[in-house]
Amino acid sequence: MFEPHHLPLALGAVVAVGALVATNVFMLSDVKKTPKPVEASPTAFREAPVVSVARESGDTCRLRVAAKVANAMPPNTGIFHVIVKDDSCQIARPYSPISHSENHIELLxxxxxxxxxxxxxxxxxxxxxxxIRGPLLTLPYKQNLVERMGMIAGGTGIAPMLQLINRILDDPLDLTHISLVYASRTPEDIIAKADLDRLQQAHPEQLSITYLADRPSAAAVPQDVHIGPISASVLAKALPAPTRTDPQARQKPERAKFPLAVLVCGPEGMITAVAGPRIAEDVPGPLGGILKEMGYADQQVVKL
Structure with a gap:
């Protein structure tokens, strides 16, 4: 399994990627004084101070980094990622911030x-x-671009989804309905569940979440976590149907330009099963897998 690699893709004008503010995490370490944020650059690597490190699960951490990204990318153009480099060996990887403010970004x-x-x-x-280098545009997004948005995430594939979820829910004029299916290995591996639950409770008419775990764990399984793999029956209950439209929404041009989009992000095995294999790491390939069998069209699905 390789590290997540979020690259620019296209779905006409359809969209991708996610934001989050975390609570109830065990802080491994922190600094007493917040360092001065660095002005990020999409063309050059900058040294940004690490503000805090928090444990999300056994193999996943959240880092807050003092970096300004707002001035480096025009507002409301889309979802972004940053490139992080190991300077000792000059190897770099892209990561989608799960949250950001004027003076920081958070990475999962x-x-x-x-x-x-x-x-x-x-x-x-x-x-x-x-x-870090960035921000760099991952995918375009505009307010009310789609009527209904389905999201299928596995593991840290939740990161770009969260960036988009918070963006939509923070905008009172964006009425897009979001249906998230989030799969993990065990219930303990569900990242930032408390924050997702808070968002769902605050926006029950706009956000619905289905949690899946491949197998139970020693601890008691939460009532809202279903044990089992992603399947057509699970997705049929959770996601907007391939032919689903809202006639009232179509009569309102400001409401939505497209009836639906489905975003998929996670381990390659999951993406292959759900939406078909990639041709290459940065080439998504045609739609296949469960979503193809369910009747979704290529232009309705984005592999991140």
């Missing part, structure tokens, strides 16, 4: 045993410097 990073950059990031502590 899973440690891969063969992942040079992820192991480097997990070694960082508050006060260390992270080499």
């Amino acid at each position: 990073v899973k440690r891969y045993e063969l992942g040079t950059v992820s192991r480097h990031i997990h070694s960082l502590a508050p006060g260390d410097k992270m080499h």
Whole structure:
């Protein structure tokens, strides 16, 4: 399994990627004084101070980095990612921030045993410097671009989804309905569940979440977590149907330009099963898998 690689893709004008503000996480370390944020650049690597490091799960951490990204990308143009570099070996990987403000970005990073950059990031502590370049546009998005948006995420594939979820829910004029199916290995591996639950409780008419876990764990399984794989029956209950439209929405041009989009992000095995294999790491390939069998069209699905 390789490290997540979020690259620019297209779906006509349809969209992708996610934001989050985390709570109830065990802070491994922090700094007493927030360092001065660095002005990020999409063309050059900058050394941005690490503000805090938090444990999300056994192999995943959240890092807050003092970096300004707002001035480097025009507002409301789309969802973005940054490139993180291990300066000791000059290897770089893209990561989608799960949240950002004027003075910081937050990254959610899973440690891969063969992942040079992820192991480097997990070694960082508050006060260390992270080499970042960005923001860089991942996919375009505009207010009310779609009527209904389905999201299928696995593991840290939730990161770009969260960036988009928070963007939509923070905009009172964006009425897009979001249906998220989030799959993990075990219930304990569900990242930022408390924050997702908070968002769902705050926006029950606009956000619905289905949690899946491949297998139970020693601890009691939460009532809202279903044990089992992603399947056509699960997706049929959770996602907007391939032919689903809202006649009232179509009569309102400001409401939505497209009836639906389905975004898929996670481990390659999951993406292959759900939406068909990639041709290459940066080439999504035609739609296949479960979504193809369910009747979705190529132009309705984005592989991130």
